[in-house]
Amino acid sequence: MIRELFIGMGKExxxxxxPEVSLVRENQDTYYIGSAVMAHMHLFEKKQYTPTSYVAAQRIFSSKRLQEIGKYPLSTSFEVMLSMFRFGDTDGREALRFAIxxxxxxxxxxPDKLIFLAPYELGLRNDVLSLGISSNRVISWNQSLETSLGNGRPTGYYVKMFYPYRHGIIPIGSIGFIESNGTLSVDSAFFMERLSFVREGLPTFYQDQFFAPLTNIVNNHEFFADLSFYEKNLWINHIRSIVALLVDGATFNSKGAGHALKKMVRQLAVTIAGKKLPHELGEKLILAANQCLFHLGYLNKIEYQKLSDTLIIKIDTASNQILKEKKAFIKALRSNQNNMSMEELQKWxxxxxxxxxxxxxFAMQEGVSLSCPQKIKKHQFRNECYSFSETDRIKDPIQFIKESENKKMKGVLIKHG
Structure with missing residues (x-):
């Protein structure tokens, strides 16, 4: 629905x-597509631009988020990014109007509930205001964060869009503007899964059609009964991401995407250390993941049996290996009288x-609390703006955004709006 709406509006x-391109890249500076602009970077590498515009729906993957998966409602490694690209504009109004x-x-x-973070640079704050957005819903700074398409490429500025939803705030879209030879090039990002669960009034995307086939299995199958809420989310996310990578040509032997596949399998194996994934369940998970991809708009022809056999073997092998490592660690922990230095832990x-x-x-399962230093939690807006717990309520969305941006820039910006 949302994909069709976006593409349809673009055509109108x-x-x-x-065209959409494969997640997996060969002989490139990155191993997989992490944004729609990465798939179409050639458009931004021209020296001169004539007025032209494009829309794209692009599947993307990010291995940088693997440690966040399951812990935060808006974190997923695989998702669909909807993007418009414009070239030759003299101001930002047309791009912003399309986005709104x-x-x-x-x-x-x-539209009166939308909140914007809009820079003064390139006249973007004024462009937002000219579209009828109230000034008290537009946050600006005297100095703005620059954005870049990569090393050696021109920089620009983002207009960010937010929407208050339920107990928090949803980052709903970003529109980047880059000036070159007196005209603007526009990049943008809207995340389909995020938009969809807001449209449907659901608490998170786990209940939406793009995850639900896997959510139903993982939350109701006895094999996962002892897993924590976070661990179940990990399975829902990772199985979907693994299948998406595999159907796009990734293998467990490839160095880039293959490394990400192995990392995800190992994260899953830790949750079931020593347990064997039932073959029938493995096949059901593959089928459910393919249903998720179908709802996203992908008509994948996959060899279910071969795929499930491969994945089950990988998970079972990792599960057995983790169990051996767990036993070795517990033995070492006991021999150290339930006490290990940070240096020893880091060696593991x-x-x-x-x-x-x-x-x-593993130590907690033995009734032992390790003396580990308190983790320094890095503030990330995507992880802080919307919680699984509805008691974590953001009362003043605009103030929350201002404080978040200040944390991001360590207080160096001065608020002007």
């Missing part, structure tokens, strides 16, 4: 539709691949 406004029209239709939202990470949080979990 004479945007060309760009699309977002409000996509979520059945009220560097030499055996057991993350500190896993070691803490």
């Amino acid at each position: 406004r004479n945007y060309d539709v760009l 029209d699309f977002v409000c239709k996509a979520i059945n939202g009220d 990470d560097s030499e055996r691949g057991l993350k500190l949080e896993w070691l803490e979990k």
